Amino acid sequence: MEGFFRVWPIDRVLELVSLCDPVETEEVPIEAALNRVLAEDVLAEEDLPGFRRATMDGFAVQASATFGATEANPAYLNLIGSVAMGEVPTISVGAGEAVRISTGGMLPQGADAVIMVEYAEMIDDVLMEVYRSVAPGQNVMMPDEDFRKGEPLVSAGRRLRPQEIGTLAAFGKGAVRVYRKPRVAIVSTGDEVVPIDCRPAPGQIRDVNTYTLAGFVEGTGGMVSRFGLVPDRFDRLLERCLQALDEADMVMLSGGSSVGMRDLTIDVLEAVPESRILLHGIAISPGKPTILATCGSKLIWGLPGQVTSAMVVFLKIVRPFLERLCGLDASSVVRRTVEAVLTRNVASVQGRTDFIRVRLRKETNGWMADPVLGKSGLIHTMMRADGLVEIGMNTEGLEEGARVTVEWFD
Amino acid sequence: MEGFFRVWPIDRVLELVSLCDPVETEEVPIEAALNRVLAEDVLAEEDLPGFRRATMDGFAVQASATFGATEANPAYLNLIGSVAMGEVPTISVGAGEAVRISTGGMLPQGADAVIMVEYAEMIDDVLMEVYRSVAPGQNVMMPDEDFRKGEPLVSAGRRLRPQEIGTLAAFGKGAVRVYRKPRVAIVSTGDEVVPIDCRPAPGQIRDVNTYTLAGFVEGTGGMVSRFGLVPDRFDRLLERCLQALDEADMVMLSGGSSVGMRDLTIDVLEAVPESRILLHGIAISPGKPTILATCGSKLIWGLPGQVTSAMVVFLKIVRPFLERLCGLDASSVVRRTVEAVLTRNVASVQGRTDFIRVRLRKETNGWMADPVLGKSGLIHTMMRADGLVEIGMNTEGLEEGARVTVEWFD
Numbered sequence: 139m140e141g142f143f144r145v146w147p148i149d150r151v152l153e154l155v156s157l158c159d160p161v162e163t164e165e166v167p168i169e170a171a172l173n174r175v176l177a178e179d180v181l182a183e184e185d186l187p188g189f190r191r192a193t194m195d196g197f198a199v200q201a202s203a204t205f206g207a208t209e210a211n212p213a214y215l216n217l218i219g220s221v222a223m224g225e226v227p228t229i230s231v232g233a234g235e236a237v238r239i240s241t242g243g244m245l246p247q248g249a250d251a252v253i254m255v256e257y258a259e260m261i262d263d264v265l266m267e268v269y270r271s272v273a274p275g276q277n278v279m280m281p282d283e284d285f286r287k288g289e290p291l292v293s294a295g296r297r298l299r300p301q302e303i304g305t306l307a308a309f310g311k312g313a314v315r316v317y318r319k320p321r322v323a324i325v326s327t328g329d330e331v332v333p334i335d336c337r338p339a340p341g342q343i344r345d346v347n348t349y350t351l352a353g354f355v356e357g358t359g360g361m362v363s364r365f366g367l368v369p370d371r372f373d374r375l376l377e378r379c380l381q382a383l384d385e386a387d388m389v390m391l392s393g394g395s396s397v398g399m400r401d402l403t404i405d406v407l408e409a410v411p412e413s414r415i416l417l418h419g420i421a422i423s424p425g426k427p428t429i430l431a432t433c434g435s436k437l438i439w440g441l442p443g444q445v446t447s448a449m450v451v452f453l454k455i456v457r458p459f460l461e462r463l464c465g466l467d468a469s470s471v472v473r474r475t476v477e478a479v480l481t482r483n484v485a486s487v488q489g490r491t492d493f494i495r496v497r498l499r500k501e502t503n504g505w506m507a508d509p510v511l512g513k514s515g516l517i518h519t520m521m522r523a524d525g526l527v528e529i530g531m532n533t534e535g536l537e538e539g540a541r542v543t544v545e546w547f548d
Numbered sequence: 549m550e551g552f553f554r555v556w557p558i559d560r561v562l563e564l565v566s567l568c569d570p571v572e573t574e575e576v577p578i579e580a581a582l583n584r585v586l587a588e589d590v591l592a593e594e595d596l597p598g599f600r601r602a603t604m605d606g607f608a609v610q611a612s613a614t615f616g617a618t619e620a621n622p623a624y625l626n627l628i629g630s631v632a633m634g635e636v637p638t639i640s641v642g643a644g645e646a647v648r649i650s651t652g653g654m655l656p657q658g659a660d661a662v663i664m665v666e667y668a669e670m671i672d673d674v675l676m677e678v679y680r681s682v683a684p685g686q687n688v689m690m691p692d693e694d695f696r697k698g699e700p701l702v703s704a705g706r707r708l709r710p711q712e713i714g715t716l717a718a719f720g721k722g723a724v725r726v727y728r729k730p731r732v733a734i735v736s737t738g739d740e741v742v743p744i745d746c747r748p749a750p751g752q753i754r755d756v757n758t759y760t761l762a763g764f765v766e767g768t769g770g771m772v773s774r775f776g777l778v779p780d781r782f783d784r785l786l787e788r789c790l791q792a793l794d795e796a797d798m799v800m801l802s803g804g805s806s807v808g809m810r811d812l813t814i815d816v817l818e819a820v821p822e823s824r825i826l827l828h829g830i831a832i833s834p835g836k837p838t839i840l841a842t843c844g845s846k847l848i849w850g851l852p853g854q855v856t857s858a859m860v861v862f863l864k865i866v867r868p869f870l871e872r873l874c875g876l877d878a879s880s881v882v883r884r885t886v887e888a889v890l891t892r893n894v895a896s897v898q899g900r901t902d903f904i905r906v907r908l909r910k911e912t913n914g915w916m917a918d919p920v921l922g923k924s925g926l927i928h929t930m931m932r933a934d935g936l937v938e939i940g941m942n943t944e945g946l947e948e949g950a951r952v953t954v955e956w957f958d
Contacts, residue, residue, distance in 0.1 A: 226751050331634070343718070515603055
């Protein structure tokens with residue numbers, strides 16, 4: 139019952155991430171695997187490239203035949219043929235011999251280096267002068283130089299970037315096992331809220347949270363189920379909440395920010411069979427009136443109705459939980475940050491973690507972070523901002539000129 | 549003809565971005581507009597929220613009635629009713645009166661401030677003691693406090709983040725005009741290259757560039773048309789190239805890296821009707837043998853076949869052109885970078901811009917950048933790296949301990 143009596147510090151809330159388990163896995167073709175989270179460790183099934191390749195256009199030779207060669211004292215070699223791209227050379231290179239080869243070609247037997255075309259000259263159809271020496275292995279990629287058979291390629295829990303997809307392609311993995319995209323249901327409530335295609339009467343506003351939260355869920359790698367607006371009535375909200383739990387891996391209710399609305403959310407969450415309310419209130423600003431409950435292995439969030447609060451809570455609290463559902467290895471997640479100089483004083487309250495929205499400006503001597511001030515019901519504060527600055531629980535505020543770390547949105 | 553005789557510095561190549569025009573526009577529902585590029589300036593069509601809203605739970609009052617109120621000397625007000633959420637209050641607040649209101653509720657006539665519920669106490673059913681004074685406007689959001697009618701909301705050329713989508717929702721814009729996703733054709737060539745579902749014979753390798761380049765194109769906001777592998781023969785390559793030009797807004801040929809392959813690419817590009825080869829060779833490493841041609845308003849790139857070179861050229865050269873096709877306002881594009889300390893010497897050559905791959909490690913006193921060394925045909929150098937460090941044309945290299953700016957991949 140502890141959750142009811144005091145707000146939780148953010149660190150303790152984030153410790154609950156380990157309560158979640160990643161969703162199931164599925165196999166997808168690598169053409170569709172960009173940004174998906176790998177669900178299996180992939181090992182190199184063979185050496186790559188698997189044969190000795192020339193990395194320059196030139197001549198495959200025995201390096202020792204070039205030792206000491208200079209412009210004044212060239213080495214002389216006999217050109218005995220050429221390597222066709224993509225084929226195994228049938229020719230073999232002896233001590234005083236050379237074979238023409240293109241970048242990417244397979245080195246013939248006997249050869250152990252490639253002389254760049256710039257450093258050789260044909261005297262006649264066969265005889266070649268060489269003006270530089272090459273070391274054994276020079277301008278040659280060894281059979282296991284990119285990857286050695288059995289070596290780990292990509293680990294489970296990593297998001298696949300283009301270069302990982304390319305590496306999988308290089309090993310002929312046309313499909314990979316990834317975590318499926320977790321489904322997140324968004325339920326919006328509030329008697330003052332109307333769907334966006336309605337013209338709000340005085341006293342009403344359009345539903346914003348469904349749209350902002352959906353965007354952040356998609357950006358994190360989830361799939362959104364939009365449950366739309368539900369009236370602030372116990373039975374209707376409970377019914378939609380149960381439907382959402384049935385369909386989704388995680389549910390986000392974004393309620394109004396009034397005490398009455400929060401009480402309704404709590405009542406509904408308590409009425410969900412086998413639910414357990416883990417916490418009610420987090421020591422952050424904006425976003426204090428956040429609720430977290432579980433129903434079996436599923437999480438249900440009660441997010442603040444204020445648009446900025448809901449976004450900040452998603453980014454700083456909900457997102458790590460969703461990343462865990464996505465199967466992401468937390469150690470592989472790096473938030474993009476930038477160091478900047480704060481351009482005005484920002485007050486804060488001890489005992490809670492504050493997140494201030496800042497706009498970034500690049501000046502000659504670095505980044506400047508302009509705090510975007512405004513109430514947490516104002517969406518423009520998020521739109522004019524590029525990122526968030528955290529002010530720790532034990533800090534009373536930050537002064538103009540302070541060096542801060544700004545976490546970019548996206 | 550200048551392009552044929554010398555390599556171009558990177559800055560001059562990037563000046564050509566202005567040759568491109570953004571693709572056409574289309575209207576999409578805002579549910580599908582995340583990360584799309586807005587193609588119209590959107591203005592606020594009304595004030596937002598459009599009415600005076602309470603930002604706290606409490607009592608709507610005339611502020612002047614509370615002036616001087618303290619615990620020791622409370623003000624006394626008569627509670628005359630309450631505001632229902634989402635409705636226009638029918639009640640009006642006089643000098644000594646108060647009306648109960650929830651966060652998000654519409655302020656009644658006469659009231660100009662909200663007293664937080666914590667600072668008031670009911671003496672009986674009607675009489676209320678107030679322990680704090682409020683200033684006019686306190687705990688109230690003004691009708692145009694989020695946006696004022698006519699004010700710019702989002703500008704053309706911006707990529708839409710969740711907060712922009714939410715702002716469009718707040719104004720009831722269910723659909724927006726965005727640039728369509730430019731189509732980029734990827735044509736892979738090389739007699740030594742085989743499709744990824746084939747088992748390469750000795751001397752052959754699988755097609756990697758189609759996969760890595762497709763990933764980067766998608767990440768930039770383009771749509772990929774995969775033209776697959778084309779044999780290194782003039783007529784076949786020309787035919788596929790013409791098909792690609794027909795279907796796509798931009799074409800990328802990724803050839804082998806041999807001189808013969810480059811010559812073939814040049815021959816093919818010259819044979820494309822109305823083509824013009826703009827440049828052949830850029831003073832960068834990796835990626836020097838890059839070719840750029842135009843056919844009418846379309847760009848055709850000849851990218852190096854080496855996998856790492858192709859990726860670096862895409863990121864540092866092709867991407868700004870593709871962003872321009874996408875309609876992005878260049879001033880709104882910020883590459884995510886991080887300052888780090890280089891952990892070993894890196895050599896470079898004057899007269900060209902080098903891009904070294906680095907792996908980032910966070911230590912207590914900041915980020916460390918470990919150069920990932922290796923030939924540009926090795927894909928593992930890109931996979932083990934987190935980003936790129938640029939070494940300028942006039943620099944001979946960087947020393948261990950140098951402070952560098954690392955641009956993150958993605």
